[in-house]
Amino acid sequence: MPKNDNKKSRNIAIGAGVAVAAVLLGVASYTATKPDDSTGTVKEEAAGAAPSVEEQAGVYPELEKLARRDAEDPLAQGRADAPVVMVEYADFKCGFCGKFARDTEPGLVKKYVDEGTLRIEWRNFPIFGEDSERAARGAWAAGEQGRFWQFHEAAYAEGSKEKGFGDARLKELAKDAGVKDVDRFVSDADSDAAKAAVKKDQEEAYGLGATSTPSFVINGRPVSGAQPDQVFDQAIEAAAKSAKDAKDAKGRKEADK
Structure with missing residues (x-):
């Protein structure tokens, strides 16, 4: 079968398999950032209003296929073969994405990424207009020189988004991130x-029914909003346990052959 047909078949399979999950993720994420009825623009609201992991209950095997596990992906951190992959759909103009990046993500990296349990794969999901689009492209460009996560940190620093993401500002962020060739x-x-x-990342998020940022998929479990640390801890540890149980069961089965 031609390569393009393989890709098309995979996309159709994923799309058909995640219909229920898309509704779940879309409804859940709508409470984190939603359109203002009076203006039609996107308005952020308290991320705490989003459902907890228990309320979003459901692990969808089809969603696990979203993990790319590309060892060369500059927009990812953690082992490519880590038992848990958290796919993060976020926007640099999103206040709650910034809150997650500053308050929660560093702890997850220290607790789970550094010791090999978790891999974080970033997806650009710009939903706040041209500034968001420019920031997303800038982040990708920083990644081309191996400085995505440093750019991510600079762009999400307290007060950074209020300065906008115009061309001059993006250059400043690139320099702050240690990008060596700013012209490139x-x-x-x-x-x-x-x-x-x-566009690829954005369409992937929309295809899942995500309507706001941040939105996450943790080994097939959708989680929406900048939830409390314990929500992510619970989802990651549950996913790690499931992965270990599956690996142990496979080992026993092979040993019995």
Whole structure:
């Protein structure tokens, strides 16, 4: 079968298999950031209003296929073969994404990524207009020089989003992130490749029914909003246990052969 047909079949299979999950993720994430009825623009509300892991209960095997596990992916951190993958759909203009990046994600990296349990795969999901799109392309361009996570940290620093993401500001962030070739960064950020990469991530999120940021999928379990640390701890540890149980069961089965 031709390569394109393989890709098309995979996309159709994933799309058909996650219909229920898409509704779940879409409804849950709608409470985190939603359109303002009076203006039609996106308005952020308390992320705490989003359902907990228990309320979102459900692990969807089809959603696990969203993990790319590409060891060369500059927009990911953690072992490619980690038992748990958290796919994160986020926007650099999103206040709650910034809160998660500053208050929760560093702890998850220290507790789970550094010791090999968790892999975090970032997806650009710009929903707040042109500034969001520029920031997403800039983040991708920083990744081309191995500085995505440093750019991520600079862009999500307290007060950063209020400065906007115009061309001059993106250059400042690139320098703050330690990007060595700023001229290349500018060129990469405006390239067709950057636009295509951002569009791919964005369409993936919309295909899942995500309507707000941040939205997450943790080994097939959707979680929406900048939830309390314990929600992520619970989801990651449950996923790690399930992965271990599955591995142990496979080992016993092979030993019995």
